[in-house]
Amino acid sequence: MSKTNAGNFFEDFAVGQVIEHSTPRTVTEGDRALYGALYPTRFAVPSSQMFAASVGLCSAEGPHPVEDLIAFHIAFGKTVPDISLNAVANLGYAELRFHQPVHPGDTLSTKSEVIGLKQNSNGRSGVVYVRSTATNQRGEVALDWCRWVMVHKRDTGLEAPETVLPDLKKPLAPEDLVIPAGLDFSSYDFVAAGEPHRFDDYAVGETIDHVDGVTLTDPEHMLATRLWQNTAKVHFNTEARPDGNRLIYGGHVISMARALSFNGLANAQLIAAVNGGSHVAPAFAGDTVYAWSEVLDSAEVSDSVGALRLRLVATKGRDESMTLRKEEGEYADGVLLDLDYWALMPR
């Protein structure tokens, strides 16, 4: 019997099944530095121990939290060998919540529960819904999320399982958000943070063109994707796709767009939740990624903290018109990512 991991196929999943993913991973200051080398991020909390301490997210001695997306990528990467090695497509996310910031020294482990199954009518694949939970070394939840992927069947002759569709919130309500313990923006330093715009300065419906663009390269997205121990072949191996291109991990585009959004959303310090996201088109080396945002909703969540619900759109080539969809309803040409999330800002 082969000792290598062939991954799970559609018929290997059953509703209620719990999968403990391998490779617990300790977060380090090296992850923070590499993230800063890979993405043009300048958010003050992950950049400065002093700033993070001033808003209650670490002690004066540190260490300060890392970017929320570092925690997400690490936690997500653990699920790939069990959930999506045989995936046809990553269909969607919902109900992603950050329960507490992650600091260097924390060790993250992830497990997933199968919460839904639906075989496709062609009998050759099906959709698997999982709720994944990443916990730290104290057994506390760091983040959890749902995602659904289309997975091949190994044996197409097998009967379809009973269809179970999970009841997922889209989007999360403000009262679903977890505000990190200790978070206090009452003595927030807007000069250090880089922009004067506070929660109340953003209006629902407002759009922001983040102006800057970054041209992607293969070595950079591979460094990032490996750092998260994400092993999907298509990101690394030019022999894995007929066109000889490496497909860029969707999370690389998420992190690039989030970092670009600093220019206009510098005070959107923390991601509280992701309501949903679509990787609309694949990205490849040579593409120049730009980003724009739209304010979808807002809510006051504490005396000093407001939550903005934002749409973050990454495009290939700049679209100053910030057009999400064509008249027919399809995504506009050039849209790579459509991400719906809640950010925490000073009021």
Add this chain to the structure above:
Amino acid sequence: MSKTNAGNFFEDFAVGQVIEHSTPRTVTEGDRALYGALYPTRFAVPSSQMFAASVGLCSAEGPHPVEDLIAFHIAFGKTVPDISLNAVANLGYAELRFHQPVHPGDTLSTKSEVIGLKQNSNGRSGVVYVRSTATNQRGEVALDWCRWVMVHKRDTGLEAPETVLPDLKKPLAPEDLVIPAGLDFSSYDFVAAGEPHRFDDYAVGETIDHVDGVTLTDPEHMLATRLWQNTAKVHFNTEARPDGNRLIYGGHVISMARALSFNGLANAQLIAAVNGGSHVAPAFAGDTVYAWSEVLDSAEVSDSVGALRLRLVATKGRDESMTLRKEEGEYADGVLLDLDYWALMPR
């Protein structure tokens, strides 16, 4: 009103104005590792905690100082969004002094004072002189420097401000140098450091061909430039220049040349000051960078420490003749960088 940062234009600066730059940045061991991956540096102080402790620059428990240029790049990067986002050209540096080594865990913030202004005769741009100061989390000065940049005017109809030209030293005198507290080269280990040549072995006028070359790549200079949170578009975006090339951050060439200079100057452990520097020609991926040095001056600064004033020249392609200028006085073909600095060496 747009929420994104359009940067300052010439008319936004006034002599005496103080600008607090955003994004305080905590230095980490990840920065040291990335610097070592990006540049072929082998200087013993930043390489070895034991060595650094043996010359008085950290306790036996560490952490040991990072490369001086890490501190410079981080401190400099903070000034870009306010000072040089609309710069036509980075014209020069002067009076850069390192006041103390920077260690992992230190958080650097930078502020700048406008010390000079001169509108160009064309009325469309002007030169802005600033003195920038980076301080650590204790409010102590880590380094300061002057630079001048040519910046566009937004409104060319505005009247020219009064011309003020600062009085800048070129070069700094040995008595201007700050010798780090505790620095003691009296039990310096020349074997561990890699070369036997001490301060007294170098003669004014001597030139050293550093022999080795490195061919530049786009992913590497982008990783470096982002690490310093330097966001100038031309380094990252192939759509930002008509020729479709990414312009390499001048600091990347400085760090590459300094690292190459190890071969012949292994004991030039610390940079005390930079007297001036010119980015003579732009560098691009594919260029192979070599370096040579010339000893310009020397001074004994303590019982165990000597200061060498060095010219560090980076060239595209090796020039064994070490020619700085053509007969007409122009820089020789292939010269990329002409940097004048003071280094501290064991006597």
Add this chain to the structure above:
Amino acid sequence: MSKTNAGNFFEDFAVGQVIEHSTPRTVTEGDRALYGALYPTRFAVPSSQMFAASVGLCSAEGPHPVEDLIAFHIAFGKTVPDISLNAVANLGYAELRFHQPVHPGDTLSTKSEVIGLKQNSNGRSGVVYVRSTATNQRGEVALDWCRWVMVHKRDTGLEAPETVLPDLKKPLAPEDLVIPAGLDFSSYDFVAAGEPHRFDDYAVGETIDHVDGVTLTDPEHMLATRLWQNTAKVHFNTEARPDGNRLIYGGHVISMARALSFNGLANAQLIAAVNGGSHVAPAFAGDTVYAWSEVLDSAEVSDSVGALRLRLVATKGRDESMTLRKEEGEYADGVLLDLDYWALMPR
């Protein structure tokens, strides 16, 4: 006299000579992060402080050991300026033993003793055999190994030295292996480690195709090679070879193959020793590297620990037939690396 290092030539070596290599190097968490960004490694000990503590390799407070190959690359890199700067070829390794795991904060220094010399019949070069030993800041041996390189003569007119050939073990016996103090696999978590296969599940003669491939790039191997302070020109300078290609450091291929071998050998947590290795063919950017392994021998070394002697073969392009040699005895086309090592696994 030139101040740059021209390296040693064949006639500069004498049997019994001891060379203290320069540039002691402190290992950091940044090295761990970069290693994980450069190679698709997922071994649980270097990934997770909790896992490492659970098998006795660090305290609950950490830090946990880094990959064994990080220690090897750093220790090896120190020998290059003295031993192999003028090498024609790196001919072989033997008797490489890891004496204890290396942790962030450890400072490694390397020295080498010349243990053999043999001038080539052409009189223009010769083979130098050295035993190199890397010690930590406490003076304890971290690893040691023998290697032999063919080195140019400076002066071909000089007489040949007496031929001395060292008596090297090939391979090391199980009783030669050093089991790290405290190592205890009795409560090993196979789920966290990623595969159920334990020591007893592997049979001598068994081969494992590790399935995955990675296409190499220039920026990535240069980042790796610089991180180890390995300064051999051919890895960095496109002007150093007639074909304009950068030759990839052989250690990059070793680390890539070892990381790929996780898929099928996830529980081969530690490398105890390397018995020998050949870089069969050079690797260049654009090559897609795959790996396969063969079980050569096995031995029980403690109640909970078994040692597997493994052949690790890296190939350019996947060879599902796992053919090492042609009928004539030459290595099969596409073989890049043939490495013979002892790994420690849970029984």
